[in-house]
Amino acid sequence: MADGHQHPIEHRFNPYAENGGTVLAIAGADFAVIAGDTRQTEGYSIQTRYAPKVFKLTDRAVLAVNGFQADCSEFVKRVMQRIEWYRHAHSKQMPLKAIARMIQTMLYGKRFFPYYTYNILGGIEEDGTGAVYSFDPVGSYEREACRAAGAASSLIQPFLDNQIYFKNQTPAPGAAPFVPGNLPIDVVLPIVIDSFTSATERHIEVGDGLEMFVVVAKGRDVSQLASLNAEEIPATNPGEERVFIVRRELKKD
Amino acid sequence: MSIMDYNGGSVLAMKGKNCVAIASDLRLGNQAMTVAMNFEKVFPVTDCLYLGLAGLASDVITLRERFRYRVNMYTIKEERQIEPATFAQLVSSTLYEKRFGPYFVEPVIAGISKKTGEPFIAATDVIGCLNFAKDFVVCGTASDKLFGVAEGLWEPDLEPEDLFETISQTLMNAVDRDAFSGWGAIVHVITPEKVITRTLKARMD
Numbered sequence: 001m002a003d004g005h006q007h008p009i010e011h012r013f014n015p016y017a018e019n020g021g022t023v024l025a026i027a028g029a030d031f032a033v034i035a036g037d038t039r040q041t042e043g044y045s046i047q048t049r050y051a052p053k054v055f056k057l058t059d060r061a062v063l064a065v066n067g068f069q070a071d072c073s074e075f076v077k078r079v080m081q082r083i084e085w086y087r088h089a090h091s092k093q094m095p096l097k098a099i100a101r102m103i104q105t106m107l108y109g110k111r112f113f114p115y116y117t118y119n120i121l122g123g124i125e126e127d128g129t130g131a132v133y134s135f136d137p138v139g140s141y142e143r144e145a146c147r148a149a150g151a152a153s154s155l156i157q158p159f160l161d162n163q164i165y166f167k168n169q170t171p172a173p174g175a176a177p178f179v180p181g182n183l184p185i186d187v188v189l190p191i192v193i194d195s196f197t198s199a200t201e202r203h204i205e206v207g208d209g210l211e212m213f214v215v216v217a218k219g220r221d222v223s224q225l226a227s228l229n230a231e232e233i234p235a236t237n238p239g240e241e242r243v244f245i246v247r248r249e250l251k252k253d
Numbered sequence: 254m255s256i257m258d259y260n261g262g263s264v265l266a267m268k269g270k271n272c273v274a275i276a277s278d279l280r281l282g283n284q285a286m287t288v289a290m291n292f293e294k295v296f297p298v299t300d301c302l303y304l305g306l307a308g309l310a311s312d313v314i315t316l317r318e319r320f321r322y323r324v325n326m327y328t329i330k331e332e333r334q335i336e337p338a339t340f341a342q343l344v345s346s347t348l349y350e351k352r353f354g355p356y357f358v359e360p361v362i363a364g365i366s367k368k369t370g371e372p373f374i375a376a377t378d379v380i381g382c383l384n385f386a387k388d389f390v391v392c393g394t395a396s397d398k399l400f401g402v403a404e405g406l407w408e409p410d411l412e413p414e415d416l417f418e419t420i421s422q423t424l425m426n427a428v429d430r431d432a433f434s435g436w437g438a439i440v441h442v443i444t445p446e447k448v449i450t451r452t453l454k455a456r457m458d
Contacts, residue, residue: 199401
């Protein structure tokens with residue numbers, strides 16, 4: 001030994017990795033946008049330029065999951081299975097708030113060997129309002145108007161505080177007060193795209209591609225989505241909520 | 254915990270159309286405890302050149318005095334005011350002198366050249382490696398947040414009043430997400446004619 005003392009060398013297996021990427025979700029009055037980039041990294045290496053981390057769960061719920069990719073895919077698999085069991089047992093799709101509570105119990109169930117995942121659930125509530133639920137890795141959760149998570153969350157969240165929650169802004173004298181969570185979709189989607197292009201510019205683990213899922217309430221006009229090259233994901237129950245996906249390229253350097 | 258985060262604080266500079274702006278928060282902390290809410294981190298060098306210093310507070314004060322001395326010596330010897338680009342080299346060489354025992358400070362420089370009227374911003378790391386950005390430079394404990402918001406809000410060729418709004422919103426929204434920065438803010442907008450200094454009504458928590 002270099003220091004002249006005998007001591008055992010410990011080797012320990014680390015069951016976790018950190019695979020970069022970033023996700024965010026924003027709620028509107030009757031829609032929700034859930035977005036994530038598609039780059040997957042380990043250290044300074046890019047493992048793939050297309051690894052989706054946003055998943056449609058039901059016709060009214062979309063889950064964005066970020067952190068350790070192996071835990072992410074395992075967790076999404078289990079959530080989807082529980083949602084299918086619910087559909088078989090109750091002959092209806094699981095409501096959003098029920099999915100949120102279920103995710104909490106599933107995450108807390110592994111309190112002492114957690115899934116290393118940051119989850120953001122977005123969609124439409126039973127009353128037809130857009131909703132975003134954000135979770136920590138052990139299941140602490142909250143309903144919010146917007147949330148960013150993952151590698152570039154520290155870059156994006158203060159930007160969303162400003163643009164979605166109108167933090168540090170005052171309405172003009174006599175103007176109506178700002179209400180978070182009521183922005184129209186043609187304002188929200190450019191904010192999402194700007195957030196990801198900004199994060200791509202300054203964070204090495206963010207880039208390659210952007211997938212934005214838009215969940216719209218029953219009967220809502222979707223003409224604004226047509227100009228955005230939105231692709232509809234076929235619904236299990238036609239005539240209810242609808243899910244669209246909008247794809248954009250991000251810088252690959 | 255890093256020595257760079259011991260006292261907290263953040264500085265930001267942005268370029269506009271024939272103008273520049275530089276801003277800082279006002280917090281001085283001792284780890285998580287806030288000690289003062291009037292600790293300015295931006296100092297005038299000449300009438301149209303400002304220097305921001307974020308990092309270890311004792312080194313902020315040491316370097317402020319050291320630059321005051323070296324700029325005074327330059328002004329006397331050369332019988333003229335120092336140019337922003339020249340001052341950036343002075344900052345760089347002063348920090349690199351201490352290459353193996355650095356000052357724990359990241360400086361930000363913002364000014365307008367008296368000769369050409371060109372706006373100038375620059376930043377360095379702790380050992381004086383210069384970064385001449387054409388948009389904005391950030392440093393301090395909220396630097397990642399500042400990068401994110403600035404990248405989203407900044408655009409080229411802002412007029413002084415719009416630049417003031419952009420830098421103020423960037424700084425306030427970034428420091429509101431940082432536990433080690435905040436507790437008030439100060440902004441200087443430098444134009445060829447005058448310098449507009451405003452203290453912002455920011456969150457105090």
